[in-house]
Amino acid sequence: MQEFLTYSIYGTAFFLMLLGLYAVLMKKNLVKIVIGLTVLDSGLNLLFVAVGYISGGTAPIFSPAVVGKHVIMTDPVPQALVLTAIVIGFGVTAVALALVVRLYRKHNTTNIDEIKNLKW
């Protein structure tokens, strides 16, 4: 069971990252590229939190029911990192979408092939 959960959870997280990277690399639509970035973020966050999980552990909060007893607690460090990452990801998404709106106003399209300056 342990092995199955390991492979399924890590596999899903990596699958989401793969899908996001695929969208960023292959899609022509600018909004789709930003959607790919958020999907990539989601997979990465799931991977981080899953690495910090300890089986049988409780959330790292010393509530009155837990104080004084010997309990296993999950790793709080990845949780703090992911908390930061989600908030920063929101800022990145907002700025990227503002750039999309700006490009649309200038070129009247969201397809990167039609915007000659972005061709590679």
Added chain:
Amino acid sequence: MTNIEIILTIVSLVLLIIAGFFAVLKKDLIHAVVATSVISLVLSLMFYLLQAPDVALTEAAIGIALSTIIFIITVRNTKRFEDK
């Protein structure tokens, strides 16, 4: 993890994969944005099952509500369909 948690985890993982496919492959951008919102919703449940309530709350507030609304505003101001 108890049995019910394992079942919920597996259902969530399947939902995550389906929603990920929808988000990347749908041509209608509103549908794709709603699929990213579903990813955030299921991910929030996953974080709660993995004993990270702080992260679950952040994902619920930012991922489901605010990210979705800024995507929808952008799609409203640009084109709705991804042309082939």
Added chain:
Amino acid sequence: MKKVVVIGSLGVIVYYLLSAFVAIPFGADIIKGVKEFYLQKSPDDLKVANVVTSIVVNFRGFDTLGEVTVLFLASTALGSILYHRRSQHSGLNPQRTSVEASAIVQTGAKIIFPFTVILGAYIFIHGHLTPGGGFQGGAIIATGFLLMLISYRKFFIKHNALTWIEAIAGSTFVILGLFGLIYAKNHDFLENFLPAGKLNDLLSGGIIGIIYIAVGFKVGAEITGILDTLLTVKETGLDPEEN
């Protein structure tokens, strides 16, 4: 052709990453890091029940200051990217939507709005006791303002007020950190210098509660500013002045 190359290289990258991560089995307690130190020091010395809060605000407080700065920069960048001239003939602000929301939506929004703000305030005031904190509470408050912004065409946010809230909250964060340099035991930036109190008490944790309240106000103001800027984008796509 490009598709095959991209999928193949992504597959190779993911295969090697996955084989590296499988060495950390799910649920096994094999990562020996700073976890034990944080889990032991947070309730004993700082008297903060929520360990994630104490990591975010105290142990990695400088990082959180940078995070708040990144959000501030995002809000400023949005304002400068999506600027629009105020129309000459009418002095009014640009309208957000072309149609008014229905009476049911407006009444519902008016009833829900105060409770949303109270929930957000509850979450960031109790950030050191229960799950949640400044970022979550601020985001929930911004959701309440979003509800009002999309239901009422005439609901305008005063940008001067947002600027002042951000300025006061950010200064509170930095000044509390600088007080730590003078009054705290080890003279470190953002070190706790107030009495720690009792575990699971509302007035515990010293400066951590105060800083999270400041972060809550700042994040709420910043995200509200971001949403307001994005919502007042002109609906007509092409701007004739830019071509």
